[in-house]
Amino acid sequence: KQEVTQIPAALSVPEGENLVLNCSFTDSAIYNLQWFRQDPGKGLTSLLLIQSSQREQTSGRLNASLDKSSGRSTLYIAASQPGDSATYLCAVSENFGNEKLTFGTGTRLTIIP
Amino acid sequence: NAGVTQTPKFRILKIGQSMTLQCAQDMNHNYMYWYRQDPGMGLKLIYYSVGAGITDKGEVPNGYNVSRSTTEYFPLRLELAAPSQTSVYFCASSPAAGSPLHFGNGTRLTVT
Numbered sequence: 237k238q239e240v241t242q243i244p245a246a247l248s249v250p251e252g253e254n255l256v257l258n259c260s261f262t263d264s265a266i267y268n269l270q271w272f273r274q275d276p277g278k279g280l281t282s283l284l285l286i287q288s289s290q291r292e293q294t295s296g297r298l299n300a301s302l303d304k305s306s307g308r309s310t311l312y313i314a315a316s317q318p319g320d321s322a323t324y325l326c327a328v329s330e331n332f333g334n335e336k337l338t339f340g341t342g343t344r345l346t347i348i349p
Numbered sequence: 350n351a352g353v354t355q356t357p358k359f360r361i362l363k364i365g366q367s368m369t370l371q372c373a374q375d376m377n378h379n380y381m382y383w384y385r386q387d388p389g390m391g392l393k394l395i396y397y398s399v400g401a402g403i404t405d406k407g408e409v410p411n412g413y414n415v416s417r418s419t420t421e422y423f424p425l426r427l428e429l430a431a432p433s434q435t436s437v438y439f440c441a442s443s444p445a446a447g448s449p450l451h452f453g454n455g456t457r458l459t460v461t
Contacts, residue, residue, distance in 0.1 A: 240391065268447060279439055279452030333446035334382065335407065339391030
């Protein structure tokens with residue numbers, strides 16, 4: 237059974253620093269990997285989706301990488317801002333659809349002004 | 350842009366009561382999903398639908414029912430509420446299989 241782990245559970249970083257969030261998964265037979273952010277009391281917002289054939293995806297200050305063979309993905313956030321404070325979750329899909337998504341428990345990120 | 354709208358935001362139920370969690374999306378997405386999020390656990394899929402009239406079970410369907418009579422609405426029914434159903438429930442939609450998910454803001458349900 238696929239398991240997704242995100243370590244650390246919480247991270248505090250001074251404003252302006254670059255940072256990396258980690259996601260690991262046990263079964264490398266994935267179709268895609270998605271990164272989300274969740275603000276307190278809100279739903280998840282999709283940030284990046286990486287297909288299994290891709291190595292990375294970029295959106296603004298965010299860059300997500302995928303190494304299927306090692307079962308790892310990272311989310312790089314450049315020049316962090318207080319507005320980046322949120323919980324970041326990753327999820328891997330075992331097939332083409334979203335019905336086989338396995339979510340991690342997230343990393344709670346706090347950017348210190 | 351409303352996106353995915355969930356009602357109510359909060360609800361307290363007594364054991365054995367029933368309720369329907371409402372979910373509506375205005376993006377004409379075919380795919381809709383219900384998840385629950387428990388503290389310290391990843392989101393778990395309850396039910397999903399690939400289009401009007403078609404629903405299927407997810408990982409944790411017991412104690413729940415769904416219907417999908419139109420593209421826009423995907424209500425989740427809890428019959429005979431139990432304390433184990435205390436959770437935050439999220440509805441999500443996507444335009445196609447494997448596309449990024451759009452989430453509602455959730456319903457926080459407490460069963461006592």
